[in-house]
Amino acid sequence: MKIFTIFVALCPLLFSLSLANHDSFNSHVLPRPLILEYPNGNGGVESDEQLLELQCNSWRFAVEANNVNPWTTIPAECADYVKNYLMGRPYRMDLDQVSNEASAFAKSVHLGDDGKDVWVFDIDETLISNLPYYADHGYGLEVFDHMEFDKWVEKGMAPAIEPSLKLYEEVLALGFKVFLLTGRSEQHRNITVQNLMNVGFKNWDKLILRAADDHGKTAIVYKSKKRDEIVKEGYRIVGNSGDQWSDLLGSSMSMRSFKVPNPMYYIP
Amino acid sequence: MKIFTIFVALCPLLFSLSLANHDSFNSHVLPRPLILEYPNGNGGVESDEQLLELQCNSWRFAVEANNVNPWTTIPAECADYVKNYLMGRPYRMDLDQVSNEASAFAKSVHLGDDGKDVWVFDIDETLISNLPYYADHGYGLEVFDHMEFDKWVEKGMAPAIEPSLKLYEEVLALGFKVFLLTGRSEQHRNITVQNLMNVGFKNWDKLILRAADDHGKTAIVYKSKKRDEIVKEGYRIVGNSGDQWSDLLGSSMSMRSFKVPNPMYYIP
Structure with missing residues (x-):
């Protein structure tokens, strides 16, 4: 009743x-x-x-x-909503939440003794933050300007996303191999390494950037291809952290994926 | 600077x-x-x-x-947050948003002339709402009670989620075949058909329910298997709407999937 x-x-x-x-x-x-x-x-x-x-x-x-x-x-x-979200507490809460969920999952996994368990991380807006750049460009309100953004990347000054650094260190300590899979191009390898090291990221096993023949591919196609190669090399992709669905979907998907929040831009 | x-x-x-x-x-x-x-x-x-x-x-x-x-x-x-979300405007906004996005995508697709383009819909919390049941059970605060829920299902009184009915009618009008793929069991076929028809859903092409040998499978495994069969029959799964990620992920995934909001329960 x-x-x-x-x-x-x-x-x-x-x-x-x-x-x-x-x-x-x-x-x-x-x-x-x-x-x-x-x-x-x-x-x-x-x-x-x-x-x-x-x-x-x-x-x-x-x-x-x-x-x-x-x-x-x-x-x-x-515009104001996105700015307030990013500069206020909610973004930090969401970053903590995804880091904590990923950490709980990582700890629950029984790793093989062959060193083949891998955690894949995207870089931009996943491990390090381009918020300083986007704060100067309307937090996603301006159409993306590749040339301007490259200038920012080449400064190598993107700060760490601390909850992601915490997760990064945890999965390494648990015995995962860490592979970084980024849409950045090979020509930015050195500055990317320098930026990552400067803000505390160390001991990754592979840093995969876009080679010349990967330009023109969408992120989902490029990243799927790279994951296919990783799997063919005998690795098990257990976890995958990324701020874009094109980091997470496609072929050779991870056992569990973790969507890091990003309301600023979309990459296909 | x-x-x-x-x-x-x-x-x-x-x-x-x-x-x-x-x-x-x-x-x-x-x-x-x-x-x-x-x-x-x-x-x-x-x-x-x-x-x-x-x-x-x-x-x-x-x-x-x-x-x-x-x-x-x-x-x-x-508990109060979820109740207010579901009973207030935000849930309705989210339902409208996903319906509108799916509709825009559906209209953008160039359909084949072989009648093989399919839109898959989940049923519970996607086409029809069990909110009346959950309102009486803490909006997800109580542990799921299969026997009690079955009694509700057998009443056949779940109302339509109107934005989903709108999308449903749009994709049919565009020429998609509609396949309903639900975790409900075969024994509930008649009441499910009756409930759907009573609230306005018509002209689906297949209604796939769990057969005896599908019980014990997780939803993601069961639904993937059913999508595999659909694809083997020569259909193209263009769109897929579901309130659970286990409706959307796995094998034979759709070109685009649409996550209908559901903060009340999780199905693996």
């Missing part, structure tokens, strides 16, 4: 969705704010500002779940 | 992460709230209540990105 009562109570809510949100949020176009007065879960009514916060949070969820794909720049009306 | 200034400004933030969030949020154990006063992105300081909201939002992100895996029940301290 109680179930039925709740069912009846919920029905109008569920059935009204398509009407209530007819002007629903589109990540590519800037919607005008919904002006319907719609009670929220706390029984209140959202202001336009709260509603925008909810819309941008919804967009970010969709990005992290790989539902928005592809996208070029963040929605203009979410 | 500007980049450098921002870099210097950001460094302490980034480097302090592992210290600031040392007692960081763990989805499996109930953490005591962080008591550090840590400025948020708006320059304010969060109350314990705001902090809990952030922690639960972070947990939900990690769930939607498949970083928390496996999990049995929602974190107890997030």
Whole structure:
């Protein structure tokens, strides 16, 4: 009886969705704010500002779940939301959360005694942060400028993402081999090594960068090919940490993958 | 110079992460709230209540990105958060968002003229909602009770998730074949058909339920096997909508998959 009562109570809510949100949020176009007065879960009514916060949070969820794909720049009306997320506590919480989940998984794995268990890490926005660059370029609001970004990379000054450094050191201590698989090009090998070492990353076993014949491939194709090679060499890819789904999906996928948050840009 | 200034400004933030969030949020154990006063992105300081909201939002992100895996029940301290999410506007926004993204993708696909382009839908929490049941069982706070849930299923009263019905009708109109692939068992075929039809779902091409020999398989293994069979029959799985990552990952994956939000339960 109680179930039925709740069912009846919920029905109008569920059935009204398509009407209530007819002007629903589109990540590519800037919607005008919904002006319907719609009670929220706390029984209140959202202001336009709260509603925008909810819309941008919804967009970010969709990005992290790989539902928005592809996208070029963040929605203009979410510029403040993305900045506040990145510069405030939520980003740090999310980084901690993914590091802790990966760590718990790494500790649960029974490693072989042949030294063939591998953890793959992406580099940018996974181990080291380009937030200083993006802070100067609208946190994803500006269209990506390869030349400008390369200048930043060549400074070698990207700071460590500390929760990822913690995970990195943990998986090494557990006996995993660490392979770094990055979309950066071979011509940036030296500065990348220098940057990584300067901020505390050491003892990786392979650093795989894009060679000349990998340029022009999408990240998902290039990284899948490199993982295929790793597997052919007899390694087991147990864990994979990356901020892009193109780091994680494709062929020779890891046993478990960990999506590091990144609402700033999308790489196919 | 500007980049450098921002870099210097950001460094302490980034480097302090592992210290600031040392007692960081763990989805499996109930953490005591962080008591550090840590400025948020708006320059304010969060109350314990705001902090809990952030922690639960972070947990939900990690769930939607498949970083928390496996999990049995929602974190107890997030019970109100999950309830408010589901009963308020955010869940509806997220459902609309995923439906709209899937719809945009579906429209972008050039279909073959052989009738072999397929969209796969999961059923529970994807096409129809068991929220009335879960509202009576703590919104995921109670350990799953198979017998009790079966009684609910056998009522055949799960309402449609309207944004999914909209997508369902759109993909049919575009010329996709619709295959329903569910973890429900064959013994629930009749009531499932009746429930789906009653709330507006029609004209699917296959309804695949767990046969006797599929019981005991995880969802990811069972659904992969069924997708393998579909592909062997010459179909192209273009889209796949599901609320569990075990609906979407594995073998014979779709060209694009769409993760429908579900913070109530996890199926391996």
